[in-house]
Amino acid sequence: MDDRKRGTLAVSEPRRESDNLAISQEILQKYNHLLALDDDDDQEKRWLSTQDPHAQGLRTSHFHILSYLLAHPDATAKEISQEFSILRGTLSKRMSLLIKRELVCAHTDANDGRSKHYSLLPAGVKIARLHEELLRQKNAQLTKVLQTFDKDDLATIAQFLTQVADAEEHMHYQ
Numbered sequence: 001m002d003d004r005k006r007g008t009l010a011v012s013e014p015r016r017e018s019d020n021l022a023i024s025q026e027i028l029q030k031y032n033h034l035l036a037l038d039d040d041d042d043q044e045k046r047w048l049s050t051q052d053p054h055a056q057g058l059r060t061s062h063f064h065i066l067s068y069l070l071a072h073p074d075a076t077a078k079e080i081s082q083e084f085s086i087l088r089g090t091l092s093k094r095m096s097l098l099i100k101r102e103l104v105c106a107h108t109d110a111n112d113g114r115s116k117h118y119s120l121l122p123a124g125v126k127i128a129r130l131h132e133e134l135l136r137q138k139n140a141q142l143t144k145v146l147q148t149f150d151k152d153d154l155a156t157i158a159q160f161l162t163q164v165a166d167a168e169e170h171m172h173y174q
Contacts, residue, residue, distance in 0.1 A: 031164070044134055051130045054101065054123050061086070061094055063131040066103065069120045070128035076109070077116045085169050103127060 038060055048055040068083055069075055081091045098104040103124035109115035120128060
């Protein structure tokens, strides 16, 4: 069986520069395809909205914030923004929608009036649990894919994803 079909990254001969360029282009194309899969009407959001109509119109970041609050009740804005590497202003916009939709409530810290704490309301708990179920199902399917790779390949994949995530978080545009 071909190494690519088995899911290994092993290559029997050194790649020439043109081969590396072609593979790099293929990786970028697949990466951009993955990014495009996350849109306002992707299959995950459709599934969540089918399970609970209150989930309709939420973005991926909203679902992750709800899941974070499920695991970290009464989290501060600072903790949430650090967890997701997002600016406080961006978080404020996300939280405003969640509050408006009565999924989350906010209160000011009694000891520090500048600090806000956030907690889930019952509808937010329900959506967060649905999101956790979605992630469980998704991760189970992806784990099966990852099991087709050997230990060295998995280490390379992990290193690649770490570097891509770091590049995305520190991207600068001119």
